[in-house]
Amino acid sequence: MPPSTDPIYTGLGQAVRIGTDLLASLVVGGGLGWVADTYLFASEPWGMVAGLILGLAAGIRNAYRSAQRWK
Amino acid sequence: MENPLHPFELHQLVHLSLFGLDISLNKAVLIMWVVVGLAATLLVLGGTSRRLVPTKLQSLAEMLVEFIRGIILDTMGQDGLKFFPLVGTLFVFILFSNLLGLIPGSYTVTSQIVVTGVFALMVYGLSLVLGFLLHGIKFLGILVPPGTPGWLLPLMMPIELISQLARPISLAVRLFANMTAGHVILGVLFGLAITGGVLIGWLPFAFTIAMNALEVGIAFIQAYIFTVLTCVYLGDAMHLHGHEEHAH
Numbered sequence: 001m002p003p004s005t006d007p008i009y010t011g012l013g014q015a016v017r018i019g020t021d022l023l024a025s026l027v028v029g030g031g032l033g034w035v036a037d038t039y040l041f042a043s044e045p046w047g048m049v050a051g052l053i054l055g056l057a058a059g060i061r062n063a064y065r066s067a068q069r070w071k
Numbered sequence: 072m073e074n075p076l077h078p079f080e081l082h083q084l085v086h087l088s089l090f091g092l093d094i095s096l097n098k099a100v101l102i103m104w105v106v107v108g109l110a111a112t113l114l115v116l117g118g119t120s121r122r123l124v125p126t127k128l129q130s131l132a133e134m135l136v137e138f139i140r141g142i143i144l145d146t147m148g149q150d151g152l153k154f155f156p157l158v159g160t161l162f163v164f165i166l167f168s169n170l171l172g173l174i175p176g177s178y179t180v181t182s183q184i185v186v187t188g189v190f191a192l193m194v195y196g197l198s199l200v201l202g203f204l205l206h207g208i209k210f211l212g213i214l215v216p217p218g219t220p221g222w223l224l225p226l227m228m229p230i231e232l233i234s235q236l237a238r239p240i241s242l243a244v245r246l247f248a249n250m251t252a253g254h255v256i257l258g259v260l261f262g263l264a265i266t267g268g269v270l271i272g273w274l275p276f277a278f279t280i281a282m283n284a285l286e287v288g289i290a291f292i293q294a295y296i297f298t299v300l301t302c303v304y305l306g307d308a309m310h311l312h313g314h315e316e317h318a319h
Contacts, residue, residue, distance in 0.1 A: 062234045
C-alpha cells in the first residue's frame with residue numbers, strides 16, 4: 001500500500017470527487033425548489049428553476065473549491 | 072440473460088423480530104459480519120505481535136494504520152488525530168467490504184445505499200454536532216465564505232446552504248454508485264461470456280478479468296475518497312474557515 005501522500009492517489013481522489021459533487025448539488029437545489037413549489041408556495045415551476053440554477057452554482061463552487069485545495 | 076441488477080436484491084434468510092422490530096438476517100448482514108470479523112482478526116493479530124522486526128501480518132496492519140494516520144494529518148492536522156478510531160474504522164470497513172465483494176459469489180455491502188447513506192449521515196451529523204459544540208452559533212458562519220461582499224450575501228447563503236446539504240448526498244451516492252455500477256458491468260460482461268459460448272465468449276470473459284482488476288483499484292480509491300472526505304468535513308467543522316492554513 002503506497003503512502004497516503006502518493007500523488008496518484010491524492011490526484012485521483014480529488015478528480016473523482018468533482019463529478020459527484022456537481023451532480024449532488026444540482027439534485028439538492030432542484031429538490032429544494034420542487035419542495036418549495038409543491039408544498040410551500042404553489043409557485044410552479046419557478047421555484048425549481050431557481051433551485052436548479054442555485055444548485056448548479058453551488059456545484060460549480062464546490063468543484064472550484066476542491067480544485068483550490070489541490071495545490 | 073439474467074437481469075444484471077438481480078444480485079443486488081436481498082431476501083430474508085432467517086426471520087427474526089425484536090419487540091415488533093424486523094431484524095431478519097439477509098445476505099448483506101451476514102457478509103457485514105464476515106467483513107467485521109476479517110478486519111478485526113487482521114488488526115488484532117497484527118497488533119498483538121509487537122516485534123521490532125514485524126511479521127507479515129503486523130507489517131500489513133502497521134501499513135494500514137500509517138496510511139490512515141497520513142490521511143488525517145494531511146487533511147485535519149495534528150488535532151484531528153482524536154478522530155482516528157472513527158476514521159480508521161470507516162476506512163477499514165469500507166475497504167474490506169469493497170474488496171470482499173469482488174470475490175465471485177460474495178456480496179458487496181457498500182452497494183446498498185442504506186449502508187453508505189447511514190455512514191454519510193453519521194459523518195455529516197457528527198461534523199454538525201462538532202461544529203456547534205466548538206463554535207456555538209458562530210458555526211452558521213460556515214454559510215458565509217470569508218471575503219464575501221455584503222450585497223452578495225442573499226445569493227451566496229442559499230448557494231452555500233445547498234452545497235452543504237449536498238455533502239452527505241454526494242458522499243453516500245458516490246460510494247454506492249461506484250460499487251453498484253462496477254458490479255453491474257461485471258455481471259453484464261460475465262453474462263455475455265456465458266451466452267457467447269466458446270467461440271466468442273472468451274472475449275467478454277477476458278474483459279471480466281480485466282474489469283475485476285480495475286475494480287480492485289476502484290475499491291481502494293473509493294474507500295480512500297470516503298475517508299478523505301470524512302476528514303475534510305470534520306476538519307471544516309473544527310477549524311471554521313481555517314482550512315486555508317491546514318490545506319496542503
